[in-house]
Every structure is written in C-alpha cells, then in structure tokens.
Amino acid sequence: MESEIIALLLSGALFASVAAALLSTKVSNSLIALFYTSIVLGIAFTVYGDGLLGLLTMITFAGAISVLLLSVVLITGESKLDLGARKLALGAIPLAAAIGGISLLAVFSGQEIGIGASDSSFSVLQFLWSLRPWDLLILMVVFAGAMVAIISLLGKEE
C-alpha cells in the first residue's frame, strides 16, 4: 500500500510541476518549474531502484538542458528573470549553502571511498549508489531553492 502512495505522490508532483511549467505566462517561471520536473523525475527513478538513471536524468535535464534554456532565455530577452524579493534571496543563499553542506556531510559520513580498496571502481560505484533517496531529495530541494534564489538575486532591479 505504501508503494502505491509513493507512486501517487510522485505522479501528483510531476503533474503539478508540468502544469506550472506549461501554464505559466513568464518564461523564467516555466524554466524553474521544468527544473523541478526533471528533479522529480530523477527522484522517481531513484526511488524505484534505478539510481544511475535518476542521476543521469538530473545531470542531463536539471543540469545541462536547464542551463542551455537559461542561456537562450537571456539571449533572446524573453524574460527579465526578475522574481523580486532580492533581500530574501540574499538571506536564502547562505542558508541553502549551510543546509546543503550539513546534508552532504550527513550523506557522505561513515562511507568508505574506494581509494586504497582492492577494487576501487566497484567501491566508488557502491558508495555512489548507497546514497539514500530521501537524502538525495533534501539535497535536490536545497539546490533548487538556491537556484531560485540566485535567479532572483541576479535578476534586473527595476
């Protein structure tokens, strides 16, 4: 029963972020919603036991393609990327960095990295895939929040 609830939650999150991306009038808001959609999709893959696919989706879509879209939005001037709340963003970035650092320490503590191990490549892989999905979720939410804060901070001040 629990797994069905997780599947329903993931589906709901996907539909909500897609609706926000497609129905938003500002391109910058659509871009942020699409960024969240790629993260939710990556988390869905990770939750269902395919960490490699989740990581690949996040790196490709939330990383490379989001940056490409952001560059095109800036080049074409379709949106000013001004989300407002610059003072809030100034406070949010150090907070996000602190929470992200603490979470990273929590995730990576007690794990053996493959240096000096007999089969180092296997150990590194084991180390990477042993990251628990919910830790990854917290990290991704923090990174996404930091991205919104950075866009808000770098946006043009009217």
Add this chain to the structure above:
Amino acid sequence: MVVDQTILLATGTALLFIGVAAVAVSKNLLKSMMSFQVAVFGANLALFSSGLGFGSRLMSDAFVILSVLVGASVEAVGLAIIVVVYKKYGTLNPDEIRRLRR
C-alpha cells in the same frame, strides 16, 4: 508493484500527450521546446515503468538512457535554431515568423 507500474505508465503516457499537445498549440518557440521536454519526460517515465514488473530491467533501462541522450541532443539543436531564428526575425512567435518570411 503492478499498481505502481500502472500509475507510472498512465502518468508517463499522459505527460507525453500533454507535451505533444502543448507543442502544437504554443505561440512561443521557447515554450514549444519546454513542451517537447515534457513529452520526453513522459516517454522516459512510460519506458521506465514498462520494465518495472519484470525481474531484469536491462532492456527498459537501455531504452530510457537512449531516450534521455537523444532527447537532450534534439533539445540542444532546437535551442540553437531558436537563437538563430530570433537573430534573423526578432521574434519567437511562429505566426509572426511565417508572416515575415513572405
């Protein structure tokens, strides 16, 4: 697991159709590319969930990885075309571009 698979498969299919419909009706090329990305997400989720009920998921995983890479490449080329079109016509509205071409 069968219920999970059905939910994810339905979600993926719905996202695929929503993305394709949004590409068709969008009046901004950038929003069209974003809608295309939604369609790719839907296809990836549907492919992934199709392999959930079986013991080995190697085949579905291979297809999803292929789909991710092809989708990302297509999107990168599309964005490059959008920049060129914007430099030439000064707009991203497909109707306006069609009018200016005449």
